[in-house]
Structures are given as C-alpha cells and as structure tokens.
Amino acid sequence: MGNCGAFVRTAAVFLWLEVCLVGCDITDGNTEHLKREHSLMKPYQGVGSSPSSQWDFWGSTLVTSSYVRLTPDERSKQGSIWNTVPCHLKDWEMHVQFKVHGSGKKNLHGDGIAIWYTKDRLHPGPVFSNNAIFHGLAVFIDTYSNDDATDRSFPYISAMVNNGSVSYDHGKDGRSSELGGCSAEIRNREHDTYLAIRYSKGRLTVMVDVDDKNEWKECIDIGGVRLPTGYFFGASAATGDLSDNHDIISMKLYQLMVEHTPEEENLDWTKIEPSVSLLKSPKDNIDDPTGNFRGTPLTGWKVFLLLLCALLGIVVCAVVGAVVFQKRQERNKRFY
Ligand SMILES: *[C@@H]1O[C@H](CO)[C@@H](O)[C@H](O)[C@H]1NC(C)=O
Ligand SMILES: [Ca+2]
Helix, strand or coil, X not given: CHHHHHHHHHHHHHHHHHHHHHHCCCCCCCHHHECHHHCECCCCCCCCCCCCCCEEEEECCEECCCCXXXXXXXXXXXXXXXXXXXXXXXXXXXXXXXXXXXXCCCCCCCCEEEEEEECCCCCEEEECCEXXXXXXXXXXXXXXXXCCCCCCCCCEEEEEEEECCCCCCHHHCCHXXXXXXXXXXXXXXXXXXXXXXXXXXXXXXXXXXXXXCCXXXXXXXXXXXXXCCCEEEEEEEECCCCCCEEEEEEEEEEECCCCCCHHHHHCCHHHCCCEECCCXXXXXXXXXXXXXXXXXXXXXXXXXXXXXXHHHHHHXXXXXXXXXXXXXXXXXXXXX
C-alpha cells in the first residue's frame, strides 16, 4: 500500500494548504461578510445626493469619485459623514482606509479624524466636529497635541466609550477618558493607511496598518466592553488654527461569525448601556474565538474546500488501494 501512503501524504499537503489559506489570509476582509449597507466605498454612488443614500454628509465634507474629504487643508473647517442605517450586528469589524495630508510642517497641522459608533448621528460639536457628550464608541486619530505633555508622540490614536455622562476633553486630548492608545505615523504617507476596529464578545480591539506592510499592528485591546446594537457608524474631522486634508477612502464593515449563548441571544441588545468594566485587566480576556484579525473567520466555502479535499484524498486512496490489491491478486494468480 505504498502508493496509498503517497496519496495520503498528498492529501495531507492539500489539507495543510487549505488550513494555511484560512489562517494566513492577511490580504483583506472577506467580501462574503461585507455589509454593504454599512460600508462606504468608491465611487460613492449616490452618497448624500439621492434619497436612497445610506450615507449623509455634513459641513465641509466633499465627495469626489476617489475620496471623501471631511475637511480641506484650511482653517476652521468641520465635516462629517454618517451611515443612515443602524447597525444590528453583535460582532463586527470596521476597516477604515484614510489619508491625512497637508502642507503643514511637523506639529503645525490638525486636528484629526474621529470614527464613531454612536446612538446619535449628525450632532455637530467641538470634538472633531461632533458632540463631546455621546453614547457609544469613539476612536480618535488625533494629529495635534493640545496638551503640552511630552510623554506621548502625535499623531496619537485612542478610544473612548461613553454613556453620555462624560465629555471628551479636547484641551487634554481626551486623556482622562481614554481606554488605551498608541502613537502612529499616519500623516503625509505615500502609501495607504488603515485603521481597524473590532468589537466582538465584549472585546474592543483597534489595529493600525500604516507602514505599507499589509499587516495589522495592535494599538488597543481591552475586554469588558459593552456596546449595544442599533447605533450608527460615522466619521468626522475638524481643523482649527492649524489644518490638514482629512480624507476617508473607504469604510468597510464586516460581520464576524461568532456564537453566543442562548441567554445572550435572548437579551435585547439595543438596551445595553455603553460601558467598560475596568475591573478586568485587558490581558485577562484572552478567549479569542476567531483568532487572526485581518483574516476573516472560517467561511463557508473554505470549510467546503477543506471537506472536499479530505473526501478527495479518501476516495483516491480507496481507488488506488483497490487497484493495487487487484494487481497483487492477478500477480499471485500468475505465479501459481
Ligand atoms: C454612566 O457611566 C458612569 C461612569 O462612567 C456611571 O457612574 C453611571 O452610572 C453610568 N450611567 C448609566 C446610566 O449607566
Ligand atoms: Ca488633539
């Protein structure tokens, strides 16, 4: 049965390749789980202008065929863009491709972009052109250090969860309310820059891909985060005395295939108050069901391919086994 051994080995290699395809997929999210109603993509057909549009824009926002410019590189501009469809996914991952660029020299540019998942939409205010008191999640790409502290370098990315009781302190770059953050050189880059926000099973993860290596780098990862369903995604930006072009190239929302217990399923997720239980240290929550981040969960067709491969291996093995057995029988006959 030596031939069969070879086939088993071949089948094993195929299986391994499949597993690798699943595990090593770091190119982009899977289109199967892309939710178009919550995504903003080129060429932004109908954005803002048609009644059926799923995105509203406000303020200085300019929609072209290749980018959505929230603010131009001019002083005192405010712009935002908001999804009109509330998101009812329990587990999701938002990929934002953005570009911040301008003529300002180092530290003479501002203020940055905020990505929102909030109860209210189109609420102009002082925080990157949005309301400072909000319900939900905000991720700030802050390019200007308002606070004179020197312990962190800007641009600085941070996250905040709010139940409407706290106001983002712009003068302190939101330091007192931030859940975590990281510095990232996102400005005036020649290549594409990306940010990913994942919310799944009470865990909030923010990743950046700004070094043109096509891989995510962890920025924030904390557990014990509670966010409801039914909120809205948005992006906003503002300039002050200093400015930049703040462009959104795309916002792509992916559904994560995650199982919940029946008790969790029966909850009314729209009633959840945004909160963070800071009792848990972030690194304590390591039960991550889906593993790799930019690669999306095991999808239907990949499972199918895996099974097909295994089945093919077994069938081939059986056929070869039968042929070898028959040949041997014939040979045995001849020798007698
Ligand atoms: C909102 O959060 C604050 C602390 O951040 C908390 O004291 C308050 O009870 C929360 N309110 C609700 C309605 O959950
Ligand atoms: Ca700032």
